[in-house]
Amino acid sequence: MVVIYESTRKKIILDPGHGGKFPGTVEGGSIEKNIVLQVSQRIRTKLVNEGALVYMTRTTDKDFGGTTAGTDINNRVAYINNNIPASHALVSIHVNAIGGRIGSFYQQNATASKTFAETIQRACTPWFDVFGCYSADFAILRDTTKASAKSLIEIGVIDDYELNAAWKQERIASAIVDGIRNYLS
Numbered sequence: 001m002v003v004i005y006e007s008t009r010k011k012i013i014l015d016p017g018h019g020g021k022f023p024g025t026v027e028g029g030s031i032e033k034n035i036v037l038q039v040s041q042r043i044r045t046k047l048v049n050e051g052a053l054v055y056m057t058r059t060t061d062k063d064f065g066g067t068t069a070g071t072d073i074n075n076r077v078a079y080i081n082n083n084i085p086a087s088h089a090l091v092s093i094h095v096n097a098i099g100g101r102i103g104s105f106y107q108q109n110a111t112a113s114k115t116f117a118e119t120i121q122r123a124c125t126p127w128f129d130v131f132g133c134y135s136a137d138f139a140i141l142r143d144t145t146k147a148s149a150k151s152l153i154e155i156g157v158i159d160d161y162e163l164n165a166a167w168k169q170e171r172i173a174s175a176i177v178d179g180i181r182n183y184l185s
């Protein structure tokens, strides 16, 4: 096995979207907040095994005390900016609603983040039917100040029940870790 992070430990912020009283998108027994936490924990394990330092915005089913989904995201942004050290990359994990796009998103006009999102897209493309790379305007990308390379990843659509399966979560996590490693190494 190649030691990827041997010269300097890379610091990565992992943000499982939603949580607590804000479940995200829900379809049947599939609940976004649970899937993205499970996938984020798989990503964390892989990154830590490669020597990275990983900071997670949540490791349990919790929200950030907002009264609406919007204010909760603002609280999440403040938590990152106030509590997490400056890092090399930030990845926010989500599942899209039915009809939504799958892929890596970057904040519009953010050059490093565009390259980062494109690198993740290339790593994920072999494992997904369609995995795009899109410009967006999301608070978690726009307003966080702790990393220059930031991407929000929609790992699938909520009516894909296999997103709950360990094998699929592992495949997704491995592809995302490949993308992070390719960008940072």
Ligand SMILES: [Zn+2]
Residues within 6 Å of the ligand: 017, 018, 024, 025, 032, 093, 094, 095, 096
């Ligand atoms: Zn979401």
